[in-house]
Structures are given as structure tokens and as C-alpha cells.
Amino acid sequence: MNFYRQYSLIIGLSVLVVVLALLLSSSDIVFSSGVAFLDADLHGPSVNEVYVETRMDLGNEEHMAAFPLQMGDWVGYDEDTAEWEERLGADVTILRGYTAPGIYRPVHFLVLRSRTSTSFHEPRLCYPAHGYNITEDGKDQVTITHADWVEEFSNISIPLEKLIVEKVTDDGKLERLVVLSVYVKGNQFATDAVTMIRIEKRILDNGSYEDTVNVEKAFLTEAIPLMFVPSEKDGWNPIVSELAGWGIGGYFIIVGLVGIPIGIIVYPRVRYARRPVEDKSYFNQ
Structure with missing residues (x-):
């Protein structure tokens, strides 16, 4: 004593x-408000994150299976997830190809979740490991104009990670892809889990990079509002x-x-x- x-x-x-x-x-340290944010950076903070509330459990395969196969003019089909789970070291909750009138090559839509960001194979590491060369690595954004988003908020732009990769295929042809990714992060004090939404589309042999990016962004403007609603981050x-x-x-x-x-x-x-x-x-x- x-x-x-x-x-x-x-x-x-x-x-x-x-x-x-x-x-x-x-209060975010202890209490999770259910608010997540979309970010173009897997690691570290970003000044361009957009706060959202999720409409569905992105880590639940059954919930994600209910994601619409048809969105406006877009019609989807399921693809095999085994290869991508091995590639990316994460659980794939959805992998689909979507086409629309005038879109001759599908947009590949991938949602996968990892328990920790450190075990996550981000695209800039994954594609070179499978023979692709990165010809452009940068940032982009897509403005969501869906009615649910512009009713209370206007000019909301989702930050995107953008890669352009290419490789020569076995038949000697040059394959060029545009890859857009965004990461969904939540209360990082409560969980290290991270979800990646990735869009991939092949550039047509006679097509342009800009046209491919515009097609992918058009798809995202339909898909994002079905997964999230915008949310204002409260002050301190x-x-x-x-x-x-x-x-x-x-x-x-x-x-x-x-x-x-x-x-x-x-x-x-x-x-x-x-x-x-x-x-x-x-x-x-």
C-alpha cells in the first residue's frame, strides 16, 4: 500500500x-455508424473519398447473388470465380460479364473481399504477375447522375484507380485492357476488411482508350447506385x-x-x- x-x-x-x-x-473509433467510404487508394488516406451507406452486404455471396443481372440496357451473366480468387487472394462475391446494345465485348464486373488489406493483391500487382505490362497507372473519377444520388446531393464523383495494361496473347495478338477499381472501406478501428470493386474491359482492336473508359463509366453509373447510397460524413x-x-x-x-x-x-x-x-x-x- x-x-x-x-x-x-x-x-x-x-x-x-x-x-x-x-x-x-x-466515436468512429468504437462505434461503427454503418457508413463506409469509396476510395481510389487501397493503402493510406485519401482526400477524395466519398462516404456512402451500403445497400447490401458486400461480403455475403448470397446477398451479392441477388445483384441484378439486368440494369437498364445492361444484361449480365455469371463467370467462374475460382481463377480470380487464386489470383487476388480474396473471396470473390460476384464475377459477371455485362453487355449492352452496341457493346461488342463485355464489361467484366468483379466484387471481392479480403479480411485484411495486407493480404489483398491489388490490380497493379496482380496484372504484371500474369504477364501484363502496365502502360498507364493513374487516377480517374466517375460522376453519378442516378436520381437517388442527385436528389439530395449533386455532382458526386467516385474516385477510381485506373490502369491500362497489355500483353501479347498466345496467338500473337496484342490484348489491351482498361481496369477501373474502387475500394470500399469501413470502420478501420473495428475491422481491417476491405472490398474491391473492379471493372475490366478489353479495348477493341480498332477502338480507342477513351471509348472503353466511357463504356466502363456508363456501367458504373448504373451499378454503384444499386450498391450504395450517398452519406454525408458527420463532423467531429x-x-x-x-x-x-x-x-x-x-x-x-x-x-x-x-x-x-x-x-x-x-x-x-x-x-x-x-x-x-x-x-x-x-x-x-
């Missing part, structure tokens, strides 16, 4: 600082405000958390102050 009595003030103040820092921290919302919103139970938690360090400081002083002054034996403990 001598150590505790001597250092109780320091211990209590240290715990109080930790508690106050926790209570004043963003500390944990103490979140707890206070729970009512009396939240206030009890706040009082309890603050009371712990105060108790550490006060208890030894109250306890030893009650001892008779003439009884000095406890000073020698």
Missing part, C-alpha cells in the same frame, strides 16, 4: 487523462456525445469512467485521513 499511497495522485491523474482522451475521441462527434445520446445509461457510463481515476486519487487520502493522528504505525508499513 505504501507505493499506491505515495503515487496515487500520479496514477489517478494519468488514468484521468486517458479517460478524457477516450471520451473526447471520435466525440464518444462522450455518443454516450450522452443513450440517455441515463450513457450518463452512468460517463460518470463511472470519470469516477475511476477520481476514486484512485481520493480513496487513499480519505482512508488514511480517518486514522488517529497518534497512531503512526501505518507510516512505517
Whole structure:
């Protein structure tokens, strides 16, 4: 007890600082609001992320199987996922080809989920590993004009990672692909899981890069609103405000958390102050 009595003030103040820092921290650290964001960067922060709420469980194959095979003029068909699961080291929840009138080569639509971003084979690593050369590596964006998105928000642009890759096939032909990707991230304090949405389309032999990108963006403007709704990121919302919103139970938690360090400081002083002054034996403990 001598150590505790001597250092109780320091211990209590240290715990109080930790508690106050926790209570004043963003509630996103502990409480997941169900809001995710779309980002063009797999690793690290981005200044262009777009906050959304998901319409479906992107990591659930059954939920994703219900994703429409027909979206406007687009008609899809399922493709084998085994090869891509091996390529990308993640669980493929959907892999489809979609075509539309005038679109002679399909847009390949892939959604896959990995438990951690470190085990994820991002496209700029995956394609070279399978014989492709990257001829362009950059960023792009697509503006969503769907009615559900523009009703309350306008000019929302989804950031995209863009790759142009090429390789010579076994029959000696040059195959060129445009690959657009976006990553879905949630509460990174609660989970490291990340979902990638990837669009791939082959550039026609007599086609242009710009035409291929425009086709892919047209597809995304149909697909994205079926998966997400836009959400405004709230301002700084500390944990103490979140707890206070729970009512009396939240206030009890706040009082309890603050009371712990105060108790550490006060208890030894109250306890030893009650001892008779003439009884000095406890000073020698």
C-alpha cells in the first residue's frame, strides 16, 4: 500500500487523462455508424473519398447473388470465380460479364473481399504477375447522375484507380485492357476488411482508350447506385456525445469512467485521513 499511497495522485491523474482522451475521441473509433467510404487508394488516406451507406452486404455471396443481372440496357451473366480468387487472394462475391446494345465485348464486373488489406493483391500487382505490362497507372473519377444520388446531393464523383495494361496473347495478338477499381472501406478501428470493386474491359482492336473508359463509366453509373447510397460524413462527434445520446445509461457510463481515476486519487487520502493522528504505525508499513 505504501507505493499506491505515495503515487496515487500520479496514477489517478494519468488514468484521468486517458479517460478524457477516450471520451473526447471520435466515436468512429468504437462505434461503427454503418457508413463506409469509396476510395481510389487501397493503402493510406485519401482526400477524395466519398462516404456512402451500403445497400447490401458486400461480403455475403448470397446477398451479392441477388445483384441484378439486368440494369437498364445492361444484361449480365455469371463467370467462374475460382481463377480470380487464386489470383487476388480474396473471396470473390460476384464475377459477371455485362453487355449492352452496341457493346461488342463485355464489361467484366468483379466484387471481392479480403479480411485484411495486407493480404489483398491489388490490380497493379496482380496484372504484371500474369504477364501484363502496365502502360498507364493513374487516377480517374466517375460522376453519378442516378436520381437517388442527385436528389439530395449533386455532382458526386467516385474516385477510381485506373490502369491500362497489355500483353501479347498466345496467338500473337496484342490484348489491351482498361481496369477501373474502387475500394470500399469501413470502420478501420473495428475491422481491417476491405472490398474491391473492379471493372475490366478489353479495348477493341480498332477502338480507342477513351471509348472503353466511357463504356466502363456508363456501367458504373448504373451499378454503384444499386450498391450504395450517398452519406454525408458527420463532423467531429466525440464518444462522450455518443454516450450522452443513450440517455441515463450513457450518463452512468460517463460518470463511472470519470469516477475511476477520481476514486484512485481520493480513496487513499480519505482512508488514511480517518486514522488517529497518534497512531503512526501505518507510516512505517
